[in-house]
Amino acid sequence: ETGVTQTPRHLVMGMTNKKSLKCEQHLGHNAMYWYKQSAKKPLELMFVYNFKEQTENNSVPSRFSPECPNSSHLFLHLHTLQPEDSALYLCASSQVGGTPYEQYFGPGTRLTVT
Amino acid sequence: KNEVEQSPQNLTAQEGEFITINCSYSVGISALHWLQQHPGGGIVSLFMLSSGKKKHGRLIATINIQEKHSSLHITASHPRDSAVYICAVPTSGSRLTFGEGTQLTVNP
Numbered sequence: 470e471t472g473v474t475q476t477p478r479h480l481v482m483g484m485t486n487k488k489s490l491k492c493e494q495h496l497g498h499n500a501m502y503w504y505k506q507s508a509k510k511p512l513e514l515m516f517v518y519n520f521k522e523q524t525e526n527n528s529v530p531s532r533f534s535p536e537c538p539n540s541s542h543l544f545l546h547l548h549t550l551q552p553e554d555s556a557l558y559l560c561a562s563s564q565v566g567g568t569p570y571e572q573y574f575g576p577g578t579r580l581t582v583t
Numbered sequence: 584k585n586e587v588e589q590s591p592q593n594l595t596a597q598e599g600e601f602i603t604i605n606c607s608y609s610v611g612i613s614a615l616h617w618l619q620q621h622p623g624g625g626i627v628s629l630f631m632l633s634s635g636k637k638k639h640g641r642l643i644a645t646i647n648i649q650e651k652h653s654s655l656h657i658t659a660s661h662p663r664d665s666a667v668y669i670c671a672v673p674t675s676g677s678r679l680t681f682g683e684g685t686q687l688t689v690n691p
Binding site: 506509510511512514517525557559561571572573574575576577579 | 585587616618623624625626627628631669671678679680681682683684
């Protein structure tokens with residue numbers, strides 16, 4: 470049990486669909502992250518939120534739109550995706566000012582774009 | 584060249600064997616993480632270390648700051664150790680840079 474949950478666990482969507490990924494952390498952390506993990510590639514940081522404010526956008530295409538309504542919840546809104554966006558999307562959280570860079574990961578959402 | 588490189592990329596072992604996975608990095612760090620990712624995707628933090636050696640059960644992690652190198656050892660390996668092992672180093676801000684991972688398969 471990691472304390473970070475993600476829904477859905479699996480998602481298949483067409484290129485014209487709009488869907489959202491949800492992440493919730495139950496650890497009282499104040500920073501949340503979205504990562505993309507493609508086959509045979511290292512984890513790629515997409516977005517970082519500290520205290521609900523976006524502090525990093527790692528040149529992510531606008532078809533990915535994050536939302537952080539509070540410190541416990543993080544969403545990734547998806548629209549007009551491409552097949553190459555198929556990947557595992559991982560959410561993580563950490564405590565800014567706590568043990569340096571110790572991030573707790575959710576189980577991920579396996580996304581397939583058809 | 585990646586800032587964080589792991590070797591080997593794939594490793595197959597027989598149950599009971601001693602396993603070593605290596606991580607070399609080219610960026611300055613305050614701490615290095617070893618992570619484990621099981622099939623299905625979830626990632627679990629195994630160790631975070633900034634010097635010396637840490638041990639947890641059958642897992643041992645060492646780091647040499649001067650040589651920018653860390654190793655993860657598994658003693659008496661077991662099929663349930665089969666997973667992807669990833670090292671990660673903090674680079675800037677909240678950013679972690681990850682290695683590509685080592686796929687470990689332990690056969691009974």
